[in-house]
Amino acid sequence: MTRTPDNILDSGGVLIVGAGLAGLFAALKLKEPVTLLSAASLGSGASSAWAQGGIAAALGADDSPELHARDTEAAGAGIVDPKIARLIASEAAARIDDLAHLGVPFDRDADDRFVLGREAAHSKHRIVRVTGDRAGAEIMAALVRAVKATPRIRVIEGLVAFELALEAGRVAGVYAHRIADKTSPVLVRADATIFALGGVGGLFEVTTNPPQARGQGLGMAARAGALTADPEFVQFHPTAIAVGRDPAPLATEALRGEGALLVNDSDERFMTAVHADAELAPRDVVARGIFRELRAGRKVFLDARAAIGATFPAAFPTVFAYCIAEGIDPRIDLIPVAPAAHYHMGGIAVDENARTSLPGLWAIGECASTGAHGANRLASNSLLEAVVFGARAAIDVADIQHRAARAVAPSTIADAPPSALAIATLRKTMTLNVGLERNADDLEAAIATIARLENAGAGDPDLRNMTATATLIATAALRRTESRGGHFRSDFPAADPEMAKRTFITLAEARRVTKGAARAKLPLRAVV
Ligand SMILES: Cc1cc2nc3c(=O)[nH]c(=O)nc-3n(C[C@H](O)[C@H](O)[C@H](O)COP(=O)(O)OP(=O)(O)OC[C@H]3O[C@@H](n4cnc5c(N)ncnc54)[C@H](O)[C@@H]3O)c2cc1C
Numbered sequence: 354m355t356r357t358p359d360n361i362l363d364s365g366g367v368l369i370v371g372a373g374l375a376g377l378f379a380a381l382k383l384k385e386p387v388t389l390l391s392a393a394s395l396g397s398g399a400s401s402a403w404a405q406g407g408i409a410a411a412l413g414a415d416d417s418p419e420l421h422a423r424d425t426e427a428a429g430a431g432i433v434d435p436k437i438a439r440l441i442a443s444e445a446a447a448r449i450d451d452l453a454h455l456g457v458p459f460d461r462d463a464d465d466r467f468v469l470g471r472e473a474a475h476s477k478h479r480i481v482r483v484t485g486d487r488a489g490a491e492i493m494a495a496l497v498r499a500v501k502a503t504p505r506i507r508v509i510e511g512l513v514a515f516e517l518a519l520e521a522g523r524v525a526g527v528y529a530h531r532i533a534d535k536t537s538p539v540l541v542r543a544d545a546t547i548f549a550l551g552g553v554g555g556l557f558e559v560t561t562n563p564p565q566a567r568g569q570g571l572g573m574a575a576r577a578g579a580l581t582a583d584p585e586f587v588q589f590h591p592t593a594i595a596v597g598r599d600p601a602p603l604a605t606e607a608l609r610g611e612g613a614l615l616v617n618d619s620d621e622r623f624m625t626a627v628h629a630d631a632e633l634a635p636r637d638v639v640a641r642g643i644f645r646e647l648r649a650g651r652k653v654f655l656d657a658r659a660a661i662g663a664t665f666p667a668a669f670p671t672v673f674a675y676c677i678a679e680g681i682d683p684r685i686d687l688i689p690v691a692p693a694a695h696y697h698m699g700g701i702a703v704d705e706n707a708r709t710s711l712p713g714l715w716a717i718g719e720c721a722s723t724g725a726h727g728a729n730r731l732a733s734n735s736l737l738e739a740v741v742f743g744a745r746a747a748i749d750v751a752d753i754q755h756r757a758a759r760a761v762a763p764s765t766i767a768d769a770p771p772s773a774l775a776i777a778t779l780r781k782t783m784t785l786n787v788g789l790e791r792n793a794d795d796l797e798a799a800i801a802t803i804a805r806l807e808n809a810g811a812g813d814p815d816l817r818n819m820t821a822t823a824t825l826i827a828t829a830a831l832r833r834t835e836s837r838g839g840h841f842r843s844d845f846p847a848a849d850p851e852m853a854k855r856t857f858i859t860l861a862e863a864r865r866v867t868k869g870a871a872r873a874k875l876p877l878r879a880v881v
Contacts, residue, residue, distance in 0.1 A: 360539040364388035365507070367750055368526055368543030370514045371570065373399035374489075375718025375739035376549030377496040381455065382747035386505045390529065390541060392513045396497040398565040400551055400719065401736065404489030405605040405671055406472055407482035408452075408740075409733040410445035413469050416477040418442035425734060428474045428635070429698075429727020430838035431853040432583070437724040440705060441734065441741045448740040449481055456495040459483055472732040473606055473633055480733050486605055486671045492736070512539060514569065515814035517546070517577040517714070524577070524713035528814075535813075545713060545750040548574060548701065549743070552719040553587065554600070556823055557694035558777075558784035561593050561603045570720035572818030574701045575825060575860040580710040582722035583699035583856050584822070585829035588730055588839045589789050591639040592655055593693035594675055601693045602675035604655055606732060609633060611668070612660030615643065616687070618652040637729060637839050640692040644789045647691060654687035692789060696735060698726040698839060699826070702857060707746035715750060717742040724855060728838020775810050779803065779823060787827045792844040796831040800867050803827060821860055828863040829856045 365386045369376045372391035380389045392398055411421040421442035426433045449467070453459060460468040460482050470480040483491040500506050512529040518540055519525060526543040530536075550570025554562025575581050592608070592615075593601035609615075609632040615624050627642040628634035634642070643653045657665060665683050666673045676683045700722035707715040707723075718739040725738050779802075786799035807820035833856065835849035836842050 371549035374401035379743035405486040428731035433727035434724030568822030572821035582702035584825040586698035590695035595691035613657035706749040
């Protein structure tokens with residue numbers, strides 16, 4: 354149904370959509386008035402608040418931004434943009450300083466120096482933490498306090514953005530609806546729009562991400578014609594706590610760093626047969642090792658009893674609380690685990706100032722693809738990228754001229770929310786056919802299922818954003834006929850040196866592949 358927005362709000366110039374770390378930090382860095390729009394109440398509905406590890410920054414005496422950049426490139430499996438890796442590594446110290454000034458209580462030693470932790474694939478101790486595993490919660494709490502105390506930041510909660518507003522080819526804000534009422538769209542008009550809309554984990558059946566992370570930002574931008582980058586690269590966290598909760602709580606990698614072991618229900622340490630580094634192998638290798646055990650019908654557990662034991666509650670309070678809530682005492686019990694969709698390396702393609710290919714639109718945080726992560730993100734680099742690019746976007750939009758609000762074209766919005774069955778089918782399809790192990794038949798089946806769901810639910814803009822993002826992920830995965838980083842093709846298990854480059858793709862290009870795949874064959878493993 355086509356409706357003219359009942360309400361037009363003027364952002365006063367700059368509009369930030371999404372209030373995780375990237376959005377809050379950009380708002381605080383801006384000097385001019387800004388409107389900050391969030392679907393959930395401030396501080397909730399954001400992956401940022403759930404981060405357990407911390408932020409990577411080369412602050413140790415034996416470390417340097419160059420070493421950090423090299424580790425970032427090595428983790429990214431050949432397709433990290435070296436310039437961007439050096440940019441985030443070299444701006445890390447200044448951004449940590451900013452966060453400390455905003456009140457983030459980073460862990461410090463007796464000499465007031467940052468306590469630096471170590472995580473997989475980092476060659477040095479360089480993770481700044483807060484109270485063990487509470488980094489995300491404490492960083493977000495400090496920033497929410499700072500935003501609430503800053504009068505030039507106007508916060509609008511409970512509005513879900515569903516479509517970009519365009520005026521003569523330029524982004525002029527977003528259309529949004531209230532959470533419970535999709536029938537009265539609101540246009541929030543802006544001269545500069547910054548997307549900080551988070552990731553895509555919720556497009557998969559098992560995920561560590563909050564329900565708001567369903568690829569809405571990438572989908573909206575792609576539907577408006579934005580160039581996207583590396584959408585096929587999704588990182589699966591090896592050890593979500595498998596207790597049937599959606600989203601699945603995370604058992605941080607640091608547990609394995611402290612010596613916790615992975616065992617199956619025959620009490621075998623199966624990872625020793627998979628990789629020389631066993632439990633500390635790269636994230637994607639461990640995730641696939643667990644996936645294969647589960648697929649073979651075995652259960653997988655994290656055994657922290659000997660390595661962490663009695664120190665668990667103090668060392669890992671968040672994970673301890675998750676376990677206890679499920680009746681598991683990790684000091685004496687095994688923790689059941691399974692891989693879960695966790696982080697999107699791909700996103701809206703941006704340059705080093707966070708500009709997208711659409712005039713008037715910037716993108717920061719997980720919804721953007723800067724080239725920093727390549728095919729696999731180095732642990733704790735995503736919060737870093739969020740603050741580095743949040744600050745850069747804030748500087749870049751500063752010189753925009755405010756123009757008076759103009760009439761804009763009406764938007765299309767459905768009367769009903771997308772069917773729960775359509776979303777469940779989409780998530781199941783993504784996990785089964787576009788997950789940890791992919792092949793051409795499964796990907797073509799997924800593409801056909803996504804297209805069918807999109808056609809059936811064509812009226813609903815939220816579903817259209819999800820299916821647009823799913824189409825980009827599945828299509829780019831089909832086109833990448835090799836295995837690299839987070840993308841594993843069982844029909845092409847080796848890396849192809851010819852394909853050691855980033856993917857750049859628009860939704861229109863993806864749809865051409867989609868049509869070809871649909872014509873090529875009927876779904877082999879369509880889930881409904
Ligand atoms: C469990 C977990 C642990 C992690 N641990 C770490 C770690 O230790 N270190 C690290 O570097 N990274 C970690 N990550 C990754 C990191 O947390 C994220 O990449 C990062 O927080 C993304 O920040 P963001 O601001 O881009 O998105 P988010 O923090 O997800 O914020 C997105 C915002 O957009 C809003 N939103 C979404 N859709 C809409 C819409 N349609 N309309 C309006 N608003 C909308 C959401 O409500 C939210 O406010 C972890 C992730 C998870 C899930």
